[in-house]
Amino acid sequence: LGGMDAADLRRLGRALRDEERAGGNRLPAPSDELLARALAEPGRLIAHDPAYARGAQQLGKLLSRTRALLENGGTAEQALWELWSGTNWPRRLERATLRGGAAGRNADRDLDAVCALFDTAARAEERTGGRGALNFLEEVDAQDIAADTLSKRTVRPEAVRLMTAHRAKGLEWGLVVVAGVQEGLWPDLRRRGSLLEADRIGRDGLAEPLSPGALLAEERRLFYVAATRARDRLVVTAVKAPADDGDQPSRFLTELGVEPRDVTGRPRRPLAVAPLVAELRATTVDPKASPELREAAAHRLARLAALTDDEDQPLVPAAHPYRWWGLYEPTHSAAPVRDPAQPVALSGSALDQLAHTCSLQWFLGREVKADAPATAAQGFGNVVHVLADEVASGRTPADLAVLMERLDSVWNSLAFDAPWKSGQEKENARAALERFLRWHVMDRAGRTPAATEHPFDVTLEAGEYQVRIRGSMDRVEQDAEGRAYVVDFKTGKQAPTRDEVARHPQLAVYQLAVREGAVDEVFGGLRPEAGGAELVQLRQAAAKKEGGDALPKVQSQEPLAGEWVGDLLATAAGKVLDERFTPTTGSHCTHCAFRASCSALPEGRHIVE
Known part of the structure; x- marks a missing residue:
């Protein structure tokens, strides 16, 4: 999808x-x-x-x-x-x-x-x-079953054929199932034909429409055709609702000469291939089953595993023992999952996670995609980012009333724990948008917007590794000296310290991307110099001497100097290629989605004990 x-x-x-x-x-x-x-x-x-x-x-x-x-x-x-x-x-x-x-x-x-x-x-x-x-x-x-009854198709042997009663004329099988024989569907006594009744036009003029009795006789003949296609065994199914006004079996069931058998409750397993394979596998190792039954189940599994399609691909791969878990000791592949000769793909946030927090958290969240769905806080940030992009690109005017109207149209889709929380966060969103608008129109040392939500994809050398960095820059600006300056909007409740911003991996990656040509097209094909980067904390107010509550807190990173970023990239790439992701405890564990399965925490010890 x-x-x-x-x-x-x-x-x-x-x-x-x-x-x-x-x-x-x-x-x-x-x-x-x-x-x-x-x-x-x-x-x-x-x-x-x-x-x-x-x-x-x-x-x-x-x-x-x-x-x-x-x-x-x-x-x-x-x-x-x-x-x-x-x-x-x-x-x-x-x-x-x-x-x-x-x-x-x-x-x-x-x-x-x-x-x-x-x-x-x-x-x-x-x-x-x-x-x-x-x-x-x-x-x-309406054409769930092909309407073209004249076209012949290749039929796979030992396969189930699905067709209408009309197409079954002249054919026979050992087992035939006539499903859904409900009153109102079989017989179907509704008038046939189109709006203009072209089907009534005959050789001798306009024929009279079929009477209900004639329709019933036609439906009975069609049911007879379906029921007589079976050489050995015929199964006819219908649903009977407890209430009289619910689904009821067709009157034709009483004409078969066999008393219908009521089957209540659910079947012992779903009538599908996967549950069948599961039942057969369980039977082969069930000590309570007879040796004959266990052997029969094993033979049936072998038959299923041997079935292939026209291109010799297995139809039921799960039936083969090589697909079963838990039969072998843990193995270690001599061939790496990633080709060491190819660049390691990372993002700025992944770099921070791998190098500074927990590589196991990165692996489970990014590679396995097992982290929890987005929270209301993440939705808050996504909405504010979208509105900031619309203003910067000119698609939406820099007017708070217009932005709040756009916010109202999507706010109810955010999942908050309680109505009062939704109201509180909406006020916070309003304050964040107000700060953004004031920041957007203020003079920022002569910087002018050059691009918003700008995607980039660059490959960098990091020691013995190549690292491919992909992501999107919230905003790229051109300063008075013609340099590229990257802005990253943040809507979180916590902000890094000044020292942490100086070595902030995500901002550093943005500056490295600028060096490698990520914004050349924005600057007319020329390679601009990286002039720095900054975090704009829209949820947090600036210090009083820097504008107070009316403006957002801005945390700047100077143009890169030294080799620390390259070392960081090399460390992260090495962990990915080493393919050993061990847990590292810290403050990030408080909000980790994998606490219950983390061997470094008490609640997750059960996976190794």
Whole structure:
């Protein structure tokens, strides 16, 4: 979804459910439903950390553009093109196709499917004269099972075939399952045909519509066709609700000549491949099972493990013992996870974490992506950063009333523990925006804005290592001497000391990036000299002699001198390539999300004892 992996989706889902609970909903909807709502209103996603929500934020904007296109009279085909061109999927498929092999063949099939979808949309517009996107979606959704009954497809042996009763005519199988035989669905006594009833046009003129009795007889014949496809065993399923006005089995069940059997409760396991493999694995090692049953379970696992698709890829890889955990002693790979010859990718905040706080915390949070979802404080910071960027780029006027109106539109999406906390933090946000606006319009030693939210990606030499630094600069300014000056906005409650700012890793990385050409394009292709950097603490007031509560606290770092930054980069890169992430205790442990699994803390000792 939008390039998000499963871990990011889980984190965003948890964050959205936390929002619902903070808003007073004790039983929030499932995460997928909340995510669908958020994508329909992408403004709700602004408050979430882009580290895990960026894909959803970008997808929400894409869906908004597509919605606007349809509202302005766009066709379904145009909407599909907007969605298709608004993602990196075309480029990924192109690269996979050019590489060839199994991945290339899969990409070719995906492209064929996309082309078929565009053709279907184009034909629908031509055939119906433009009935709108919703009608097109309903038409496609109704084709869960392919409507083209004449096209022949390759059938994999020993596989389940899914088809309609009409397509099953003339075919037979040892086992046939006729599922969902409900009253109202089978028989379906609704009138057939289209709005203009073109199906009634016959050789001898306009035929009379089928009577309910004729429809019932037709449905009974179709049920007979489905039920007689089985050579050995027939299974017919239906749902019976306790209430009379709920779902009820079809009247056809009583015509089978067999008394239906009620099955109450849930099955002993979900009817899917993964639970089946789990049950078979458990049976093979169950001391209470008979030797014959254990051997039969092992044989069935072997059969599942041997199944492959058309490209000789395993269909049930989890059935093979080489995929099972806990069967071998811990191993150590001779080949490193990262290629030592390639640059080590880091960010400014990761550099500080690796070198000064805890490498295990960095590994679990950044590499494993196991840290907790964004808090209200992080959402506070994200919102303020977005508004600051809009003002600096000119998209939003430097007017507090306008900014507060924008803030009001997304504030309720932040998850606070209590209403009074939400009100308190909103006042803090107002104060932070006021300080930002005064700082924005004041004279800052002749500095002028050059860029906002400027991305950079540079590779640096650090001792025996190469380090790739990626990130985004909140603001780049040009000073009176033509140098590049980097500004980093902070909304946290704590600020570093003066000595810590002098060797602040994130500011130092920004200055190194300037040296390596990260802002050349902003300065007309010329390489500017780094003129320093500063932290602007929007939540904290400046000292009285520097403006007091009206202005933010500003902490400056002079232009870099010495080799300390290179040493810091080399230390961090060495820890990453060494692949040994040990815990380090300190003040950062107070708010660490991994206390319960950290071997250096009492509550986490259970993982090693």
